[in-house]
Structures are given as structure tokens and as C-alpha cells.
Amino acid sequence: MMAGVCDNSRRHPTIMATTVKPFLIGSIVRDTSGNAGVITSINPADGSIAGQVVRATPEDVDTAVRVAWDAFRNKPWRKLRPDQRASILFEIGRRILAERESLARLQMLDSGKPYKECMNMVTSAASYFRYYASVCETWQNEVTSPRGEYFSMALAEPYGVVACITPWNSPIMNEAQKAAPALAAGNAVIIKPSEETPQLALELVRICTEAGLPEGLLIALPGYGEDVGAALVKHPGVRMVSFTGGTETGRAIGAIAGQRLIPVGLELGGKSPHIVFEDADLDRAVAGVMSGIFGSAGQSCVAGSRLFVQKSVYKKVLDDLAARTREIRVRLPDDPEVQMGPLVSAAHRDKVAACVDLARSEGGSILVGGNMPSEQPFDKGMFYMPTIVDGLSNASRSAQEEIFGPVLVAIPFEDEADVVAQANDTVFGLAAGMWTGDYARAWRVAREIEAGSVWINTYKQSHIATPFGGFKDSGIGREKGLHGLRLYSQVKSVFFGM
Numbered sequence: 001m002m003a004g005v006c007d008n009s010r011r012h013p014t015i016m017a018t019t020v021k022p023f024l025i026g027s028i029v030r031d032t033s034g035n036a037g038v039i040t041s042i043n044p045a046d047g048s049i050a051g052q053v054v055r056a057t058p059e060d061v062d063t064a065v066r067v068a069w070d071a072f073r074n075k076p077w078r079k080l081r082p083d084q085r086a087s088i089l090f091e092i093g094r095r096i097l098a099e100r101e102s103l104a105r106l107q108m109l110d111s112g113k114p115y116k117e118c119m120n121m122v123t124s125a126a127s128y129f130r131y132y133a134s135v136c137e138t139w140q141n142e143v144t145s146p147r148g149e150y151f152s153m154a155l156a157e158p159y160g161v162v163a164c165i166t167p168w169n170s171p172i173m174n175e176a177q178k179a180a181p182a183l184a185a186g187n188a189v190i191i192k193p194s195e196e197t198p199q200l201a202l203e204l205v206r207i208c209t210e211a212g213l214p215e216g217l218l219i220a221l222p223g224y225g226e227d228v229g230a231a232l233v234k235h236p237g238v239r240m241v242s243f244t245g246g247t248e249t250g251r252a253i254g255a256i257a258g259q260r261l262i263p264v265g266l267e268l269g270g271k272s273p274h275i276v277f278e279d280a281d282l283d284r285a286v287a288g289v290m291s292g293i294f295g296s297a298g299q300s301c302v303a304g305s306r307l308f309v310q311k312s313v314y315k316k317v318l319d320d321l322a323a324r325t326r327e328i329r330v331r332l333p334d335d336p337e338v339q340m341g342p343l344v345s346a347a348h349r350d351k352v353a354a355c356v357d358l359a360r361s362e363g364g365s366i367l368v369g370g371n372m373p374s375e376q377p378f379d380k381g382m383f384y385m386p387t388i389v390d391g392l393s394n395a396s397r398s399a400q401e402e403i404f405g406p407v408l409v410a411i412p413f414e415d416e417a418d419v420v421a422q423a424n425d426t427v428f429g430l431a432a433g434m435w436t437g438d439y440a441r442a443w444r445v446a447r448e449i450e451a452g453s454v455w456i457n458t459y460k461q462s463h464i465a466t467p468f469g470g471f472k473d474s475g476i477g478r479e480k481g482l483h484g485l486r487l488y489s490q491v492k493s494v495f496f497g498m
């Protein structure tokens with residue numbers, strides 16, 4: 001290993017950098033001079049280099065926190081009138097949309113997601129800035145009626161410097177979901193994107209600066225979780241942490257935040273139940289189940305990965321599901337016909353393969369898939385075929401542990417009480433879905449299910465104004481909507497004597 005250059009060979013092969021993207025800490029340019037290491041992003045479609053960025057270090061965390069506090073205190077942002085802040089946030093949204101195609105292409109190279117999915121992700125990123133621009137402009141503080149000699153008001157105040165740590169599954173959208181409300185609330189924001197997909201966060205910082213956001217209010221540190229992420233969470237200058245990622249990482253971050261007595265927002269993993277009752281429109285249900293698990297190649301926190309089908313229609317539904325799953329077009333991400341692309345990395349694909357091996361060893365039978373494609377051009381990429389496992393109970397590890405890949409575990413159930421008990425028998429509580437023609441039953445089941453989002457005769461729909469987050473081990477706090485703004489605000493009560 002070269003002196004001072006990071007060893008990222010456990011994730012990526014050693015590659016000599018050609019153009020390595022620098023990152024900015026306010027006006028400080030961190031390029032490859034000195035002992036800077038490099039993070040190499042690999043294109044999951046074929047294993048080629050998607051890009052290289054300078055690798056941030058824990059020392060950069062210290063510098064970033066100082067620069068962000070300076071920007072928070074001294075740059076025109078938190079004290080701007082809400083309409084002035086809103087106009088910059090609107091402009092950021094406009095510029096993201098204007099660069100939609102190049103951003104989507106970069107996202108596709110970094111993450112392997114199909115190009116059309118990336119276009120949707122970039123559009124969503126723009127929507128977060130537009131939505132929080134309008135909310136920021138119209139958000140009301142609470143004022144009490146005068147009580148003789150005084151009146152009081154509750155003011156929403158920013159925390160100061162907040163850290164946002166994001167996963168790899170929806171780069172730029174994950175970052176925008178946090179940065180837009182955090183900035184709208186008046187904070188300075190330090191983003192630590194996933195080391196698997198480091199490039200989009202740097203583009204977001206560039207776009208924000210070009211749109212008029214003062215330097216230092218948004219900083220992206222492309223580093224690894226165990227050093228840069230951990231240093232951010234521990235840094236005394238970071239007043240709030242917003243994290244999206246795996247449950248065990250979230251637990252570790254929550255423990256440190258608990259010690260430090262700082263607030264956290266935790267958006268974590270899931271193993272969401274997807275229920276098909278015998279009275280459902282089975283054709284629509286099967287289509288919903290397929291997009292619920294195979295969309296984004298199952299790399300979605302809300303993937304409907306545990307399928308519960310009522311016994312009377314179990315065989316019919318599974319037969320149809322298996323036949324239609326065999327027809328899924330697994331293609332390169334830029335193929336216009338693609339329905340499912342590769343997984344994010346070789347390591348993740350191997351983890352998914354190991355999970356399917358576990359399902360086999362637990363006694364599951366593989367109805368469809370259960371293999372990596374070996375033919376060209378897929379042999380070079382991180383592909384895994386859509387997979388359905390039958391014959392396991394809800395108590396199996398395959399039904400209890402998050403796989404985060406295109407693997408569906410199907411389980412029969414007797415009746416409403418049985419399926420509610422099985423659906424809730426999990427440590428997770430992120431989302432759930434059901435298909436039924438009986439809306440009274442849908443309402444009863446929705447009330448009984450322990451999950452932050454419940455879909456009835458639809459799946460994976462989301463709305464920017466509808467809160468999102470998890471029950472149980474799937475998280476703490478809510479993003480989106482007004483909850484998203486509250487997450488990044490603390491309340492100050494001010495009393496005026498007369």
C-alpha cells in the first residue's frame with residue numbers, strides 16, 4: 001500500500017486514480033495533495049470505475065464542524081426572512097431539475113439503479129427543496145393569547161450544526177430528504193454520504209452553492225462510516241444527527257447520541273409484510289407484490305420481503321407470481337427495457353447469495369431464481385436473479401432478517417388474526433401492505449399492524465407531505481411533511497411582559 005493512501009481493497013480493487021474529485025469544506029478545497037486517500041466508486045453494471053473522490057478523514061470532520069459553525073453564526077441564512085431562504089431553496093430545486101439527466105446518469109453509474117429509476121430519484125430530490133421552500137415560507141410559530149400582563153410564543157430554532165449520514169440505495173434523494181428540511185429550518189448541515197455512492201452528495205453541494213446558498217452551510221464529507229461517520233456523531237460541535245441506514249449502525253449511533261444527550265432521527269431497516277387476502281383482486285395484488293420486492297432490485301428499506309397469502313389462494317397466487325417473476329427483464333441499467341438492474345456491489349450481491357443459501361439450508365425451496373446470471377454481459381456485473389422462496393415459516397431466519405435484495409419469502413396464513421400475529425412477529429416495523437376487497441377489514445388490519453406506513457391495495461407509494469419512519473427497530477422520528485422540519489428544529493419559548 002502506498003504511504004498515506006487508504007486501503008479500500010476490501011471493497012474495491014486497487015486502481016490508480018486518473019481524475020479524483022476534490023471536495024469542499026466551505027472555501028477550503030480538499031484535493032489529492034498531501035496524504036489524501038481516495039474512494040473509488042465501482043459501476044455495479046460491469047465493475048468499471050464509476051468515479052473517484054478524495055477520501056475525507058476524521059481531521060476533516062473537525063475542520064468541517066468549525067467551518068459550519070462559522071457559516072451558521074456569521075453567514076446570512078438563519079436570520080434571513082423565510083421568503084428569502086425559500087427563494088434559494090426553490091432555486092436549488094430548479095437547478096437539480098435542470099441537471100436531471102446528468103445527475104441521473106451519475107447516480108446510475110454509482111449505484112447501478114436503472115436510469116429511469118434514477119430520473120425519478122433526482123426529481124424527488126428537487127421536490128424536497130421545493131416543498132421545504134414553501135413550508136419554510138408559511139410555517140407558523142405558536143403564539144398564546146395575551147394573559148393580562150404577558151403573552152408568550154414558541155419559536156422554532158435551528159440546532160446549529162447537524163450531521164446527516166446516508167446510505168447508498170438512493171443517492172441524492174436520501175441526501176435531499178435530510179438537507180432540504182434541515183436547511184429550511186436554518187441549520188448548517190454536514191452530510192456523510194455512503195462510501196459506496198460518494199459522488200452525488202458533492203454535486204448537491206455544488207448546485208446549492210451555485211443557487212446562492214452561502215459557503216459552509218452545506219458540506220459533504222465523502223468518507224467511511226467507521227471513521228468519518230463515527231467522528232461526526234461523537235463531535236461535540238454536532239448538535240443533532242439524522243441517520244438513514246442499517247438497524248445495527250443506527251443502534252450504535254443512537255447509543256452515542258444518548259450518551260451525548262443530543263437528538264437523533266433514525267431511519268432504519270425493515271422486513272415488511274405484504275399480505276394478500278383471498279378476496280383481493282389477485283391480478284393487481286401479484287403486480288403489487290412484484291414491484292414491492294423487485295423494484296430497485298429489493299434494495300429498498302420498505303421492500304415487501306415477507307409475503308403472506310391466504311391459504312385458499314396460496315397456490316394460485318404463487319403460481320402466477322412465479323410465472324410473472326420469470327419474465328422480469330434483468331438488464332443493464334441503461335437498457336430502455338430494463339425492469340431490474342444489478343445490486344450495488346459485489347460484496348452486497350455475495351451477501352444476498354449467502355442469504356439464499358441460508359434459506360436453502362433452512363429447508364426452503366427456491367421457486368424462481370436463486371442464482372447469479374452467468375451469461376454475458378451480466379457476468380461482469382453485480383446481478384442477482386429475482387428469487388422466491390417457499391416452504392419456510394415466519395420464524396425462520398430468512399423471514400426475520402433483512403436481506404435488502406430481490407428475495408421474497410412466501411408464507412401461507414389462515415385468517416385475519418393469524419396474519420396480524422405473524423406480520424407483527426418481527427423486530428422491524430417500517431412498512432406493511434395488504435390487498436383485499438373488504439375495506440372494513442383493511443381498516444381493522446391497518447390499525448393492528450405495527451408499522452410506520454401501511455398501504456392498502458397499493459404499495460410503496462409515498463408523498464412528500466406524508467410523514468415517513470419506523471416503529472420498533474425500524475427507527476425513531478419521522479421525516480417528510482411538517483415532521484421533517486420539526487426534526488431539525490428545537491423549541492424556544494419566549495415570554496413578553498407588558
Ligand code: NAD
Binds near residue numbers: 228268270
Ligand atoms: P449502513 O448502516 O451500513 O450505512 C449507512 C451509512 O452509515 C453509511 O454512510 C455508512 O458509511 C455510515 N456508517 C457506517 N458505520 C457507521 C458508524 N459506526 N458511525 C457513523 N456512521 C456509520 O447501511 P447501508 O448498507 O448503507 O444501507 C442499507 C440499510 O439502510 C438497510 O438496512 C436499509 O433498510 C436501510 N435504509 C433505511 C431507510 C429508511 O428510510 N428507513 C432508507 C434507506 C435505507
